[in-house]
Amino acid sequence: MSAAAPGAAPVRDAVEWRLAAPLGLTYVVFFAAPFLILLGISFYADAEQTRLGFDSWVKFYTDAFYLKVIFDTLKLGVFAVVATTILAYPLALVFRASSPRMQRVLIFIILMPLLTSVVIRTFAWIVILAREGVINQTLMGLGLTATPLNLLQTELGLVLALTQIEMPLMLLPLLAIMNQLDQNLIDASRALGASKWRTFFRVILPLTLPGWIAGATLVFASATTAFISQSVIGGARLVYLPALIWQQSMVVYNWPFAAVASLTLLFTVLSGIMALSWLGRFARTT
Amino acid sequence: MSQRSTPADISFNLTVGLIAGIAILILVAPVLIVIATSFTTTQALRFPPPGLSLRWYGELFDPVRSAPIHTAALNSLWVAGWATVIGSVLSVLAALAITRVSRPSARALEASFLSPLVLPTLSYGLAALMFFSVLGIRPSLNLLIAGHLVVIAPFVFRTTLASLTQLDPALLEASANLGASRFYSFRRITLPLITPGIAAGAFLAFIASMDNVPVSLFLSTARTSMLPIRMWGMMESTLDVRIAAIAGVLIVAILVLMVVMDRFTGLTRRVSA
Numbered sequence: 001m002s003a004a005a006p007g008a009a010p011v012r013d014a015v016e017w018r019l020a021a022p023l024g025l026t027y028v029v030f031f032a033a034p035f036l037i038l039l040g041i042s043f044y045a046d047a048e049q050t051r052l053g054f055d056s057w058v059k060f061y062t063d064a065f066y067l068k069v070i071f072d073t074l075k076l077g078v079f080a081v082v083a084t085t086i087l088a089y090p091l092a093l094v095f096r097a098s099s100p101r102m103q104r105v106l107i108f109i110i111l112m113p114l115l116t117s118v119v120i121r122t123f124a125w126i127v128i129l130a131r132e133g134v135i136n137q138t139l140m141g142l143g144l145t146a147t148p149l150n151l152l153q154t155e156l157g158l159v160l161a162l163t164q165i166e167m168p169l170m171l172l173p174l175l176a177i178m179n180q181l182d183q184n185l186i187d188a189s190r191a192l193g194a195s196k197w198r199t200f201f202r203v204i205l206p207l208t209l210p211g212w213i214a215g216a217t218l219v220f221a222s223a224t225t226a227f228i229s230q231s232v233i234g235g236a237r238l239v240y241l242p243a244l245i246w247q248q249s250m251v252v253y254n255w256p257f258a259a260v261a262s263l264t265l266l267f268t269v270l271s272g273i274m275a276l277s278w279l280g281r282f283a284r285t286t
Numbered sequence: 287m288s289q290r291s292t293p294a295d296i297s298f299n300l301t302v303g304l305i306a307g308i309a310i311l312i313l314v315a316p317v318l319i320v321i322a323t324s325f326t327t328t329q330a331l332r333f334p335p336p337g338l339s340l341r342w343y344g345e346l347f348d349p350v351r352s353a354p355i356h357t358a359a360l361n362s363l364w365v366a367g368w369a370t371v372i373g374s375v376l377s378v379l380a381a382l383a384i385t386r387v388s389r390p391s392a393r394a395l396e397a398s399f400l401s402p403l404v405l406p407t408l409s410y411g412l413a414a415l416m417f418f419s420v421l422g423i424r425p426s427l428n429l430l431i432a433g434h435l436v437v438i439a440p441f442v443f444r445t446t447l448a449s450l451t452q453l454d455p456a457l458l459e460a461s462a463n464l465g466a467s468r469f470y471s472f473r474r475i476t477l478p479l480i481t482p483g484i485a486a487g488a489f490l491a492f493i494a495s496m497d498n499v500p501v502s503l504f505l506s507t508a509r510t511s512m513l514p515i516r517m518w519g520m521m522e523s524t525l526d527v528r529i530a531a532i533a534g535v536l537i538v539a540i541l542v543l544m545v546v547m548d549r550f551t552g553l554t555r556r557v558s559a
Contacts, residue, residue: 020383020395023376023439027398031436034410034417041416087312090305106310108544113313115540117497119517120533124316126525127323127331134319134333164312196298217404225406228499228518242408246503249412259416262409269406 042259049256056256060264066244070264073224073241076158077272080223081216083163084170088215092174093204096181107175114168122229125161126152129233153235161233162223169222170215177211206283213280220272225265241265321537324530331525342531352528358516361427365512366495368431373439374488381446382476396447403440407500410437415504425507433501438494442487449483450476482551489547493540 045053060066095106113121128134129151136148151157181204189199227242234240241261249258319333324342326335346352380399384392402410414433423429453476461471502512513532520526 016383016386018383019379023380023399023443024395026376026439027436030414030417030432031402031410034413037417037420038409038413087305087309090302091309093302094306109310109313111544112541113317115493115544116317116537117514117517117533118499119497119514119521120320120529120536121316123517123521123529123533124320126521127319127333127530128316130331132330132332137333164316167309167313195292195294197294200298221404221406225408225500227408227503228514232518232521242406242500245408245412249415249504255416258412262412265406266409269404273404 038259038262041255042263044256047252047254047256056254056260060257060260066261069239069241069244070268072238073265074268074272076155076162076230076240077220077224077268079155079159080162080166081170081219083159084167084219085212085216087163088167088170088174089205089212091171092178092208093200095175096178110168110171110175113164114172118165118226119228121165122161122232125157125164125229125233129157129161152233153237155234155238158230158234158238161229162226165226165229166219166222169218170212173211173214173218174208175211177208181207209283210280213276217273217276220276221269224269224272241268317537320530320533323527324534326527326530329527331527331530342527343534346528346531346535354511355513355516355528355532358511358513361430361506361510362496362513365427365430365434366492369434369438369495370442370488370492372431373435373491374442374484376435377439377443377487378446378480378484381443381450382472385447385450399443400440402437403444407437407498408503411501411504414501418505425505425510427510430502430505430510430512433505434495434498437498437501438491441491441494442484445483445487445490446480449480453479486547486551489543489551 041049042056043052043054045051045055091106095103098106126133130136131148131150131152133151135151136145139145140148151160185203185207186199189203190196194202224240225242227246230238230240231243231246234243241264245258245261245265248254248261252258323331323333323335325338325340326332327337327339327341328335346355349356377399380395384396384399411433414429418425418429457475457479458471461475462468466474497514498512499514499518502515506512506515517529517532520529
């Protein structure tokens with residue numbers, strides 16, 4: 001652009017720069033300002049918002065119950081990342097080896113659940129995990145268990161459901177980077193006598209790490225905030241930050257406390273994202 | 287590659303194939319199970335269904351008994367439509383502003399425009415509720431449009447930015463050298479070339495709005511109910527088989543839209559490349 005008319009470049013920049021203003025302004029008013037209000041409200045000491053103070057923060061961070069909720073939320077995010085990674089990498093390898101036609105079919109299969117409402121996917125897992133659900137019927141049919149297993153309202157059931165719900169988020173960046181991977185590097189590794197296992201762990205895995213980090217970030221952020229899946233499949237016994245935020249703000253009407261929980265969720269997700277990007281930088285330098 | 291298959295290589299192929307098969311099963315099975323369940327004859331959510339019928343679809347389309355669901359669906363369509371249109375226009379403008387500027391401030395702006403994709407939108411939903419309530423604005427569909435807009439704009443922004451980056455600058459230089467005004471070049475060259483990208487983004491944005499829970503959870507009320515929240519309510523109280531019928535309708539709608547969008551924008555290629 002600027003090469004065509006070097007003299008005019010700054011003026012053009014200024015004109016084009018201004019095109020970002022409408023979206024920028026929308027973000028300032030409807031995105032940044034609400035977060036500032038949220039932060040402000042968290043410094044009210046009481047539910048009626050009459051007194052300022054750090055009481056809500058102190059109450060949240062000194063109570064073992066709430067600390068456990070933070071830990072459980074982080075743990076759920078990590079489990080979802082691990083489970084989607086284990087399933088997504090082999091599928092991405094198969095995708096890479098497939099014909100273009102087959103690749104389109106696979107993309108379709110991956111996009112389909114992504115575009116199906118999260119509520120519907122959660123609903124599907126109720127049908128699957130329920131006492132008379134698909135898994136219990138299969139297990140009892142095979143004689144593996146005499147009584148139906150309790151899968152709903154367990155962490156295992158929730159992780160299983162989240163794995164399906166979040167897997168497309170892991171797959172899409174992974175498939176993109178897998179397709180760009182230079183076949184010569186794999187061939188070289190094989191020609192030098194490395195087994196497929198060794199080639200995968202020493203060549204493919206390090207080179208596709210940026211795609212994995214992009215996917216893991218999305219899965220972590222999504223799994224930790226999946227309110228509907230967490231509350232419907234996890235039930236009342238498993239409490240995560242989103243349910244706590246909802247309950248405090250819409251049931252108990254303690255907005256300062258809900259604001260603290262909400263900012264804690266924000267920090268939790270941000271720390272997860274930062275840990276992942278740090279991992280990415282660390283992996284590049286070693 | 288395959289001339290020397292050592293036991294290690296065979297075990298690798300078997301492991302990869304087996305896990306990939308399980309992954310595909312996990313991805314596809316729930317969708318199929320829901321569709322099958324929607325045709326059941328009984329009140330119970332059983333798979334496989336004991337008998338097949340269109341009973342629940344009949345219930346779902348009953349204008350009296352399912353009126354709340356219809357209202358919620360229309361609200362969701364209205365909000366998703368407006369949020370997508372406004373969000374697309376703003377995002378395309380912003381993407382045009384940012385692509386050709388390489389200053390660090392432009393990269394920072396790009397990152398902040400994309401931030402709603404990874405930041406927990408649930409935190410944002412509560413923040414938006416508090417913001418509007420501090421300002422004394424009563425909940426309405428317009429507030430929902432504003433809330434959804436912020437969350438779904440990044441989808442259009444991202445795909446538009448990607449199309450603009452792939453655009454050959456030589457085309458615009460040629461157009462300028464031939465005397466075309468900047469707006470004429472935009473209308474005749476840039477816009478047609480980035481339209482598929484915009485459309486793919488707008489499609490994803492629309493779906494994201496239709497599917498949005500975290501923002502609607504806080505901004506919707508009994509009078510401005512949204513479909514996903516209504517469905518969540520139906521799931522919490524009684525496991526109404528109509529949910530499966532809604533799922534069936536939505537899945538078919540998405541499938542049709544996906545095929546159309548794929549023809550038009552190469553959606554499946556766009557996502558994988």
